[in-house]
Amino acid sequence: AQPNNFRDFFRTGTELINSFAISTGTEKAQTYFSYTNTLSKGIIPNNDFKRNNLNLRQTVQLTDKLSLDLKANFIKEDVNIRPMTGAANHAIATLFAIPRSLRLSDVENFETLNPDGTLTQNYWAPPTPSFQNPYWSVYRNLYERKRNRFIGLVGLRYQLLKDLSVQVRTSLDYYADNSEERDYNNTFWLTDYPGQGNYIIDKESNQWFTNDLLLSYKKEFASQLSLTVNAGASLEQFRYDRTIANAQGLNSPNLFALSNAVSISPNIANYYPEAPFQRTEKQSVYASAQIGYNNYLFLDLTGRNDWNSTLPVNHASYFFPSAGLSAIISDMVRMPAFISLLKLRSSYAFVGNGTKFNQLKPSHQLVPGGNGGFLNLDRTLRNANLKPEQTRSFEAGVELSLFRDRFDIEGTFYHTNTVNQILEIGVPNPSGYASRIINAGNIRNQGVEVLLRATPVQTSKFKWNVTLNFGVNRNKVLRLDTLQKAPPLSSPETLGMIVAEEGKGFGEIYTSSFIRDASGAIVVDDSGKPMVEGDVSKHHAGNYNPDWTAGLTNTFSYKTFSLSFLIDERKGGVIVSGTQALLASKGASELTVANREGGFVVPNSVRENGAKNDIAVSAEDYWKWVASDNIV
Secondary structure (H helix, E strand, C coil): CCCCCCHHHCCCCEEEEEEEEEEEECCCEEEEEEEEEEEEECCCCCCEEEEEEEEEEEEEECCCCEEEEEEEEEEEEEEECCCCCHHHCHHHHHHHHCCCCCCHHHHCCCEEECCCCCEEECCCCCCECCECCHHHHHHCEEEEEEEEEEEEEEEEEEECCCCEEEEEEEEEEEEEEEEEEEECCCCCCCCCCCCCCEEEEEEEEEEEEEEEEEEEEEEEECCCEEEEEEEEEEEEEEEEEEEEEECCCECCCCCCCHHHECCCECCECCECCCCCEEEEEEEEEEEEEEEEECCCEEEEEEEEEEEECCCCHHHCEEEEEEEEEEEEHHHHCCCCCCEEEEEEEEEEEEEEECCCCCCCCCCCEEECCCCCCEEECCCEECCCCCCCEEEEEEEEEEEEEECCCCEEEEEEEEEEEEEEEEEEEECCHHHCCCEEEEEEEEEEEEEEEEEEEEEEEECCCEEEEEEEEEEEEEEEEEECCCCCCCCECCCCCCCCEEECCCCCCCCEEEECEECECCCCCEEECCCCCECEECCCCCEEEEECCCCEEEEEEEEEEECCEEEEEEEEEEECCCCCCHHHHHHHHCCCCHHHCCCCCCCECCCCEECCCCCECCCCECHHHHHHHHHHHCCC
16 A cells, blocks of 8 residues: 555645835825745746745925835736646545555556657546646646736825815726646547647736825814715726637647647637626715714714616616714723723615626627537626616624733624625526526625733733634525525536525535435445435535634744744535545545455435345445435
8 A cells, every 4th residue: 555645646845935125205206116026936846936026105395295106016927837626626626536456656657659749648547537646736737826916005195185185096907827738649638629738828908997086184173073974986997808719629749839720719618718808997986974072982883885787777877875883982981990992883884786797688799610609608698677686785883902901802793684686596497597697685694703912921022922813604595586495506417506596695515415204314225335316406405604613823922033824724614525426436535444355235224115224335335326316
């Protein structure tokens, strides 16, 4: 046996960061410049990351009343063999399934060069699209992405009066990705294209352009009242462009050029990029005011109206206000000496939101094929009457500081209702669609959050800080949709699906299950293997949300040095693990160790005729059956 043939595939990840900064200035102008270089090697062989970051900040007091603020940030990134997630990461999936009898040194010899220039992948089992030699995955399925990103801001601020100022800003966040994928011939999962390998070029750009104007007024009246008012407007524009060139196979083996393509396509396999040209715009006006009394009682009011291009014209405008009240009790009344701060706060708020691009009308696409191409119909049923999402929330909290800030407590209770939440849900296949866009009726979330901070030890040179956070959230789908009461949120798969179900929590999981008789006994077939109910909508497994979450951070500081560590916990919630199923089906899980000699009778099982089951099944047959052929 080779117990470490899985672990030894990985390498020790490293990251090297070098940076320097320069700052200079006068009374009226300040300049800051920094450069950071990052070199990282991932734990997967051939996975590398490089980043160069240039940052410039310039502030200038142009006149007594006018100031200028400039920010510029340029980031250049190169990523080689970015790991995919889930089953798409063929290297990791194969490592989970690799026989523990194989030596990794044999697996490393992953290819053979043939006389005709093609390559043959060295693999220990019959080829399947799901698995291949992990070294082939990282050295012969090459994915490289280069990103250039620019973030810039120009702001001018003018002091109109002593208590009144105006600010105007323009900002840009733009990045362009240039990606190449090179897949060599004899890649097992490359089943969609003929020829000798494949080559894909993917170019993508994203641009956020924002302009805003803000008036600010701040005034103290007498010695007890204060007023702060802000009012403004903003314009946010988003632009997205994407171009894909897919060779759909290569005429000559492993010559990665579009001139060597079998047939160039703007799509990747069965994936059709949704709306490769996107434009959205949001216009907003907003205002806020804070009234303070004696610096211990504060009333906060806000209001905002958005006009969002992602919504239909009759619903594009939506208004959302908020109000909050806070009081510093420790400043209002005399408190015991050990209480440093006692603050109470509460608020009620409305928050509105639009959706993503192109959720209103169908988007059909012309794809290659036939005489002039085929029309690929949009299988998402769009909603031309979408309403904006609206979240109504109430929050109340307390902040308490004791023993000269050596011990702090913050507690928050919240209750939110999200109405008209925009969701994409699955629909039955006979409808002709795969999914549709809806406004979900009413989804409630409520819970508590607690934050504790303490300094158990503090001297002139040493300090020990402890932070504990704890949270509990409970959600419920109060009202969902007039047509479907439990629509899927994920595509139904062999493992199961996630649904939103009226009367239950958001994120219920349904899975396949054993067929049982009226008494709960498992029904087996003539070979002694459990019979499986493949309809994943019939068995409720639970909800993926945790019962509670918590985190504990300890920080030790000595002079200018510090050391910290975090313990994070997520308790409760149901998960369905495809990884565990894969391990069990290949005999690589501890679950499969028992009963390998002689087999076993499935516990608490009966035959189809109701008689007690006495047919033994081998461990190999059992786990292949329930973890691969019929996943339960």
